[in-house]
Amino acid sequence: MIKSEKLGIFSLNTVGGAPLSAPRGASECFGAGDASTHGQAAPAKNTRVQEAPEAGRKRWMTYRQIVGGAVLHAGAIAEMKTGEGKTLVSTLAAYLNALVGKGVHVVTVNDYLARRDAEWMGRVHSFLGLSVGVIQPGQNREERQLAYACDMTYGSNNEIGFDYLRDHLVQDPNERTLRWPDALHYSIVDEIDSVLIDEGRNPLLISNMSSSHVMRFPVAARVAEILRRDIDYTVDLKMRTVQLTDSGVAIVAESLRSEDAPGEGPGEGSVEGEGGDASDPDDIFETRNSFAQFVLTALKAKEFYLRDRDYIVRDGQVIIVDEVRWSDGIHQAVEAKEGVEIKPVSETVAQVTYQSLFRLYGKVSGMTGTAKTEEEEFKRIFGMPVVVIPTNRPNIRKDLDVVVFLQALNKVHYVIQEILKMNQLGRPVLVGTSSVEESERLYAMLQVEHPRRFAHIQVLNARPENAAREAEIVAQAGRFGGITISTNMAGRGTDIVLGGNPEVGDMVL
Numbered sequence: 057m058i059k060s061e062k063l064g065i066f067s068l069n070t071v072g073g074a075p076l077s078a079p080r081g082a083s084e085c086f087g088a089g090d091a092s093t094h095g096q097a098a099p100a101k102n103t104r105v106q107e108a109p110e111a112g113r114k115r116w117m118t119y120r121q122i123v124g125g126a127v128l129h130a131g132a133i134a135e136m137k138t139g140e141g142k143t144l145v146s147t148l149a150a151y152l153n154a155l156v157g158k159g160v161h162v163v164t165v166n167d168y169l170a171r172r173d174a175e176w177m178g179r180v181h182s183f184l185g186l187s188v189g190v191i192q193p194g195q196n197r198e199e200r201q202l203a204y205a206c207d208m209t210y211g212s213n214n215e216i217g218f219d220y221l222r223d224h225l226v227q228d229p230n231e232r233t234l235r236w237p238d239a240l241h242y243s244i245v246d247e248i249d250s251v252l253i254d255e256g257r258n259p260l261l262i263s264n265m266s267s268s269h270v271m272r273f274p275v276a277a278r279v280a281e282i283l284r285r286d287i288d289y290t291v292d293l294k295m296r297t298v299q300l301t302d303s304g305v306a307i308v309a310e311s312l313r314s315e316d317a318p319g320e321g322p323g324e325g326s327v328e329g330e331g332g333d334a335s336d337p338d339d340i341f342e343t344r345n346s347f348a349q350f351v352l353t354a355l356k357a358k359e360f361y362l363r364d365r366d367y368i369v370r371d372g373q374v375i376i377v378d379e380v381r382w383s384d385g386i387h388q389a390v391e392a393k394e395g396v397e398i399k400p401v402s403e404t405v406a407q408v409t410y411q412s413l414f415r416l417y418g419k420v421s422g423m424t425g426t427a428k429t430e431e432e433e434f435k436r437i438f439g440m441p442v443v444v445i446p447t448n449r450p451n452i453r454k455d456l457d458v459v460v461f462l463q464a465l466n467k468v469h470y471v472i473q474e475i476l477k478m479n480q481l482g483r484p485v486l487v488g489t490s491s492v493e494e495s496e497r498l499y500a501m502l503q504v505e506h507p508r509r510f511a512h513i514q515v516l517n518a519r520p521e522n523a524a525r526e527a528e529i530v531a532q533a534g535r536f537g538g539i540t541i542s543t544n545m546a547g548r549g550t551d552i553v554l555g556g557n558p559e560v561g562d563m564v565l
Contacts, residue, residue, distance in 0.1 A: 118448045121145045128421040129153065133248055133434060133442045135427045140447060142423040143173055146244045147180050149421060154186055154207040158241035161417075162210045165247045167192055168528065173246075174210035181208050191215045200233040213251045217260045217413055221406040225262065240417040248422025252438070253430050256411040263402040270388065270398050272350045277392035279311045280354035291359050298355040300348065312347050350385070357389035372396050411437060472502060475539060484538040486552070492517040495541050502539075516542040 121141050125148025127134040136142050146162055154160045162177075164170045174190035181188050189203030191211030200219060203209055211219075223232040223239070234240075245251050283289055288304035291297075300308065361367065367376050367390060374391050376382065382390075383402075391398045414420050420438065427434065431442040461467040471487065478485045489495040495517045502513060516529045533540040534554045 117141075117144065117148075120445055120448045122148065124423070124445045125149050127443045127445070128244055128423065131419045131421050131440065133421065133427050133431075133440055134423045135442055135444045136423060136425060137447050137451070138425050140445065142246065142425075143177065144180075146246070146423065147177050150177075150208055150244055151181065151184060151186065153242040153419070154181075156241075157207075158238040159204065159206070159235050160208050160241065161216060161243040162208065163213050163216060163243055163245045163251065164210065165212065165250055167212050167215065169246070170210045170212050170215075177210075178208075191219070197231060197233055204234050204239075213245070213255075213410060214260070217408060217410065218262070220413060221260060221262050221408060225406055242419045243414065243417050243421075245414065245420065245422040247424050249424045249427045249430050251410055252414060252422070253433060256437075257409050259407045259409050260413075261404050262406040263404050269350070270400065272347060273354070273385070273388045273392035273398050275311075276347070276350035276354040277357075277389065279308055279351050280358050280393075282311075283307060283351075283355065285359075289355055296356070296360055298352055298359060300352070305348070308348055308351050350389075353385045353389045354392065357386060357393050361386065361390050363394070369394050369396065414438070468498060468501060471498070472505060475502070476506065479537055479539060482537050484534045484536065484552075484554070485540070486533050487539070487541045489517075489541060489543055492543060495543055499541055514538070514540045516540060 118141075120136075121144060124134040124136055124140075124142070124145040128146065128149035129152055134142070134145065136145065150160045150162055162170075162173065164173060171190055171192060174188055178188040186207040188208045188210065189206035191200060191203050191209065193215065195203070203211075204219075219233050220239070223234050223236070226232060229236070232239075283300075283304055285291060288301055288307055290299050290301065292299075361382075363369065365377070367374050369375070374387065374394060374396060376387075385401055388398050388401055415438065420440070422440070427442045428444055434440045434442060459470070461470065475485050475487065487498065489498060495515055499513060499515050514529050514533070529540060530542070530552060532538065533542075534552045536555065
């Protein structure tokens with residue numbers, strides 16, 4: 057059992073060792089309420105947090121939910137099963153930590169959830185006298201500054217991450233959007249295992265297109281063609297790296313001298329303009345944007361990126377087969393190898409991973425339904441334990457045995473029959489698939505076998521036309537007789553309400 061004295065949510069009059077003070081109100085913020093209650097003691101405040109849902113949403117917090125709030129305030133992860141009210145639980149820790157006046161970020165996995173939670177939970181915070189802001193795509197700088205100036209700010213991990221990067225690129229401090237120097241005070245991350253583990257190492261990048269040094273790529277491609285494998289350079293297939301030998305270095309230096317140091321002019325592409333000597337083999341490595349690096353990139357394009365396997369050439373353009381963006385000038389090197397027009401280089405000017413970003417917060421906590429299996433990684437990277445919160449009532453769901461088929465086609469036919477049986481009873485069915493192709497294949501088979509009955513199936517996958525409304529589709533997946541085919545990660549964090557979500561209405565179906 058976790059003691060409330062240790063967590064300080066009921067008996068302490070301070071937060072993090074600092075006296076409670078009035079939070080920064082912002083009457084223009086969404087959900088700003090009466091500020092007359094600012095500055096009260098923590099016990100009274102938290103009693104009001106428990107009571108506020110009764111006033112704002114006609115709900116009363118359970119004992120289990122209060123324990124979940126205590127876990128969040130302690131900087132830990134609360135694992136709560138679906139339907140146990142994680143969104144409501146976040147208001148306890150968010151409210152208490154907002155009292156110091158430094159702002160709290162409630163982080164969601166998409167913009168729809170940020171807007172929804174700000175509207176729903178904003179009623180609770182407004183009732184308690186706090187202001188609530190929400191970050192959404194398309195907002196200008198002033199709107200974002202206003203949202204971050206609120207006591208509580210809801211936003212997706214993507215939007216907050218890019219705002220952090222943009223703040224580090226501006227020259228005028230007044231153009232920053234976050235609340236510096238207390239920009240990263242406390243955050244509550246919804247679906248924290250998805251944000252910090254599944255996507256934690258994926259970098260957020262801000263890039264600029266640059267045409268400088270573009271002329272070096274075709275020259276490097278010509279040099280790479282004359283270099284001999286295992287004589288002028290070596291290849292490590294496992295690490296996907298190449299290394300010039302002494303003879304290779306000499307050839308590159310001679311080629312660079314004969315090309316008269318290719319570039320756009322002194323100080324841009326030419327070695328002479330940078331103060332180097334093209335005849336010196338060592339100099340090809342020492343200069344800024346050294347020509348040797350372009351040759352090494354060209355060798356990688358020659359050895360590791362093969363036409364009609366990794367890319368195709370169509371209408372004078374190099375098209376990547378697997379739709380994964382190449383970096384480090386590989387795309388330009390392949391274009392030079394194929395003799396097509398070379399596009400400007402995308403130069404990264406700022407980047408950060410989610411794991412690096414959230415380690416900068418003074419305190420981080422999170423909630424999810426699936427974190428215990430990742431507890432060791434959370435402890436190692438963030439020092440955050442996972443606390444499993446028991447369900448408010450005994451779980452009556454039946455987890456059936458796994459059915460294994462020898463052939464994939466037999467499995468699909470079995471799934472179709474199960475969907476048909478549930479649909480005849482009016483039960484909404486959510487079908488999870490492992491890939492976009494599998495979801496579309498199942499949808500096509502349902503349309504062929506039962507075109508009338510399954511005329512209104514919803515498909516949710518990474519296709520742009522589907523992904524743009526993922527949260528709305530999942531919100532309505534509980535409609536009577538509804539059938540939704542989804543990839544595994546789509547719509548994560550969105551409530552599926554039996555009977556459909558009346559607040560979404562008919563915007564989806």
